[in-house]
Amino acid sequence: MQIPILDLNELDSNRDKFISDLKSIFTTFGTCYLINHGIDLELCKELQRLSKEFFTLSLEEKEEISMLKSPQFRGYSQEGGEYTAGGKDYREQIDAGSDKEALDWDENSPIWMRIQGPNLFPKQIPQLRDKFNAWFDQTSLATLKLLKGFAMALELPEDSFDKLYGENSYAHAKLLRYPAAFDGNTQGVGAHKDGGLITFVFQDRESGLQGLLNSEWIDVPPMDGSVVVNIGEFLELATNGYLKATIHRVNLTPNERFSIAYFLGVQLDKDIPILELPEHLKKESTGVDTDPKNPLLRNVAQNYFKRMIRSHPDVAKVHHSDLVDKFSF
Ligand SMILES: O=C(O)CCC(=O)C(=O)O
Numbered sequence: 305m306q307i308p309i310l311d312l313n314e315l316d317s318n319r320d321k322f323i324s325d326l327k328s329i330f331t332t333f334g335t336c337y338l339i340n341h342g343i344d345l346e347l348c349k350e351l352q353r354l355s356k357e358f359f360t361l362s363l364e365e366k367e368e369i370s371m372l373k374s375p376q377f378r379g380y381s382q383e384g385g386e387y388t389a390g391g392k393d394y395r396e397q398i399d400a401g402s403d404k405e406a407l408d409w410d411e412n413s414p415i416w417m418r419i420q421g422p423n424l425f426p427k428q429i430p431q432l433r434d435k436f437n438a439w440f441d442q443t444s445l446a447t448l449k450l451l452k453g454f455a456m457a458l459e460l461p462e463d464s465f466d467k468l469y470g471e472n473s474y475a476h477a478k479l480l481r482y483p484a485a486f487d488g489n490t491q492g493v494g495a496h497k498d499g500g501l502i503t504f505v506f507q508d509r510e511s512g513l514q515g516l517l518n519s520e521w522i523d524v525p526p527m528d529g530s531v532v533v534n535i536g537e538f539l540e541l542a543t544n545g546y547l548k549a550t551i552h553r554v555n556l557t558p559n560e561r562f563s564i565a566y567f568l569g570v571q572l573d574k575d576i577p578i579l580e581l582p583e584h585l586k587k588e589s590t591g592v593d594t595d596p597k598n599p600l601l602r603n604v605a606q607n608y609f610k611r612m613i614r615s616h617p618d619v620a621k622v623h624h625s626d627l628v629d630k631f632s633f
């Protein structure tokens with residue numbers, strides 16, 4: 305099956321076509337390649353190169369920036385250290401995001417205050433922080449531009465999402481390495497929906513990413529110069545299920561695999577509103593998917609903790625033991 309391609313330039317040069325393509329792709333197929341996204345391709349390559357360099361460090365060196373040291377769930381976690389859909393994920397990664405000073409919080413503070421904080425990067429690769437930040441800023445702009453396209457595809461004013469942004473806006477990213485398949489293990493990351501509004505996945509050379517499209521797992525191999533776009537839980541919530549978060553997974557392959565993912569977030573202290581869609585779209589909505597074992601939470605900070613406690617129970621136990629029971633479903 306052919307994965308559709310969207311050209312972000314067309315949002316300026318051929319708007320009606322772009323909006324109509326965007327709408328038809330994400331109400332049927334659920335994933336696409338995005339080209340001409342405006343993110344410097346050389347910068348993407350350089351970030352990928354530095355990320356690969358990090359993963360060649362010894363485990364001891366990588367553990368110097370262990371996520372266990374970060375109440376904000378930033379830093380390195382090793383293979384088998386993360387869980388999705390109850391199964392072990394075989395990948396290693398650096399989690400990073402909007403880089404800010406940590407806030408002073410205690411158990412009675414609003415929980416969003418626990419999430420704001422600094423990234424952890426390795427001292428052995430000093431360029432990584434600056435390259436990451438430059439890439440993160442460019443990717444934020446591109447995702448926000450595409451988000452305006454989504455607003456238009458929903459027949460809403462293009463600034464409809466603006467009220468979700470402000471001083472405490474947060475986005476998250478992962479620098480990822482998947483090992484080659486071994487001993488019958490094939491779960492790179494298990495089937496899941498991403499948090500956030502939309503995700504951009506930057507794949508290096510290896511395949512392995514699959515989307516669940518019309519109940520079938522479809523390969524989404526790397527395509528030069530493109531990013532893969534997936535819808536996240538927040539866009540499903542905001543449209544009351546008119547748009548569905550893309551279910552996807554990564555299988556291990558005979559070779560190691562590298563990728564980088566960017567998850568567009570919003571203000572940490574907000575609840576995701578239900579956007580007032582035109583009647584004819586509302587009628588087509590089948591509602592938000594409800595899985596009692598994985599409820600989609602409207603409160604942004606609660607949603608973040610639900611995900612992170614599930615993925616990184618060891619980190620949660622160290623820094624947020626008071627929340628573990630509350631967010632274990
Ligand atoms: O590695 C990839 O291609 C996708 C990663 C992913 O789905 C995730 O981290 O949420």
Ligand SMILES: [Fe+2]
Pocket residue numbers: 496497498552
């Ligand atoms: Fe994902």
